[in-house]
Each structure stands twice: as structure tokens, then as C-alpha cells.
Amino acid sequence: MSTTTLDPVERMLDAAEKGITLIKNREILHFTYIPEMIFHRDTEQALVTQSLMPILKKSRPSNLLVYGKPGTGKTLVVKKILSKIQARVEKSKFPIKLVYVNSKEETTLYQLLVSFGRQLGLDEKEIPSTGLAISEVFKRLLKTIDRNHLNAVFVIDEIDYLADLVKKTGKDILYQLTRANDRLKKGSLTFVGISNDLTFKERLDPRVLSTLGEEEVVFATYSVEQIKKILEARIEQAFVKGAVEDSALNLCSALAGREHGDVRRAIDLLRVAGEIAEREQKTSINENHIRLARNKIEENKEVTALQSFPLHEKLLIIAIMKTTELTTGVIYTAYKGICKTVRQPELTQRRVTQMLSEIELSGIISGRIIHQGIHGNTKKYKLTITRETVKETFKNDLTFEDIL
């Protein structure tokens, strides 16, 4: 026996080098990878292209809203079309600029506008990363567009998050943004908004909606068969031949189909299942690997959600974990007890009731209304995740040492 095999690290590296590999190209399984073939999206590609086409004739396209459930190919299709148009623009030297931001990745509206500015070629001196009023940043963007006679298209992906950013800044800014074109004399500006949320429209100010949604393209959800076809192409590129058993592919497609046709999730499942099977040094991925992958992804999601709550929300979740009679009143009493133990000033019942609704939105707890006759209604909550997950997630935080 060589000495290296005794070292656990060496042993793992040995196995990785000599052992079975199932995933031959990991990048192809990353959600930002742009595949060569886009299946089942001909209509959507045609509609979005048609909507943006006027820009190649130097006229202003209408603002466009693209909708669809997560993982239905919206980002993929729009990015592909942007890059195809951009390629033609570069040849023709038209003063056209197509720029893209994802609002989920920007923490403030200011940053989002700066990101657009940088893509238009404005540097730190022209638009500093902090310090100006939003309206001033906006004015400078418009000035650049006008001065260069630019036809600009601003794509805002996951625009739902922008609505949240805007809530903090004041609603009117969104209206101003979408009406920006009216303020331009020589250039033009078109907005393309992409939303994962089909109810997004209902939340928008009608004035904003009527300008932003001049045109709309809806991405339908994929059927199980369609998901399977997309996955097959991806598998061929990313995995070694025969690495994914048919039954595993079927299960993966069926699970994603149940989740409103989310292809991103299906690809994630395959990747994680592949990693599990490689670790087990199996020659192929079977149904069980897909199930294990699903559990792992679910658990990661729960842990991330738990960790991202502020302190008092965490205390409340612990209170729910520790009580059996789960009416709002009893949870509040338990929460107050916990606050005493960890020496935290308690929040009011009113605020706590509000927080419970917010936590419910995340899916970590679920509530139902209990009618109590003449005593009115109350709400009962329960954890939707296991107590173990809560304990495991919080156990390394010293604040919770005495209460878990």
C-alpha cells in the first residue's frame, strides 16, 4: 500500500482522478450557460424579436413586458435575441445600445441605474457609484442617450425585485422611468421588463403598466415531454454517455413538470444527482439519486431561508418550534419568554402578528384561520419544515445557545 492512500485527502483526490466521472462538462449545467439549441420556444422567440426589430431600422421599439413562471426560458430567449441583434449592430455601427441588468442582483435602484450607465460607457466621474440623487443619475443617462443620438434598449430582468427597490424610493420613479422616452429629443429609450410573477401586473400602478406593457409576450409552461427533450440535449453535452438512466430522466422531468415546468430546477436536480452518484462511484445516475438530490436542494433552500431572517423572526420561529398550542396568542407568550432568556427587548403583539404573516410568505410556516365563535377569529401556525432543520441551522449561533 502506498503511503498516499492513507491520507484521507490524498485518497479522495486519488479517487477523483482515477474514479468514475459522470459529469464531463459542469459549466453546461450552470444556469447562465446559453445552449446552442432552444427548444419549444419558436413562437416566443419570434414575438420578442418582432417587438425589438424596429431598432434595426433606427426607430423606437415599443416597451415590452415578458412574463412567465420561473425556469421557462425567458432570460435565455431574451439574452439570445439581444446578442443576435448586438452582433448585427456591431457590423453596421448604428448608434444602438442594448443593455441588460437583473434587479435581483442590484441592491438599490441607484445601483441598477449605475449599471445601465456603465454599460453605456459612462465612468465613475460621469456617474459616481454613490452620492447623486436618483433623478440626477437618470438625467445623466438620458443626456448621454440624447447627445449620442442613441437608440437604447434597457432590459430589466426579474423586474419584480425592482418594484421592491422602488417601494423604498417612491413609486413615481418607476413612472418616470417608463415615460423616459418622452423626454428624449434625438435618441430613444425602450424598456423590456421580464417578470417571473404572473401577478406582477396587478401590483403595478396602472399608469406604469400602460407604458411598460405596450407589448406583452407570455411564456407558457413546458409540458413534461418538452422538459424531457430539453434535458436530453443538455445531458448529451454535460454527461458522459449512458450516465443518466432513462428512469432518472423521466423522474426528473416529471418532478419539474409538477413544479410548473421549471427547467432550471430540472437541470439543478441532474447536476446534484450527478454529484451524488459520482461520490458513490456509481456508473450511472438512477431514480434514487434524483430523489436524494431533491431532498438536498429542498433542505438547502430551507436553511438559506432560515439564515436570512432577522433576529426576531428567528426567535419567533424558535417559539413556534417549541410550543404545541400554536395560536397567535400562545406563540406570542412563548416568544416573550424566549426574549427574556436571550435578553432581547420584546416587540409588540401587533408587530409579531405582522411578522408571522411575513414568515408565512416564505413558506417556512403555514397558517390557517380558526373561528372561535363569539371570540372572533385567530390564526394557528405550524412549521412546514422539520425541527431538526431549525436546530441544525441555528445551533452555531451563540445567541440561541440557551433556547434550542
Ligand SMILES: Nc1ncnc2c1ncn2[C@@H]1O[C@H](COP(=O)(O)OP(=O)(O)O)[C@@H](O)[C@H]1O
Ligand atoms: N427551451 C429551452 N431550451 C434549452 N434550454 C432551456 C430552455 N428553456 C429553459 N432552458 C434552460 O433552463 C434554465 C432556466 O431558463 P431561464 O431562461 O433562466 O428561465 P427564466 O428566466 O424563465 O426563469 C436555463 O439553464 C436555460 O438554459
Ligand SMILES: [Mg+2]
Ligand atoms: Mg430569468
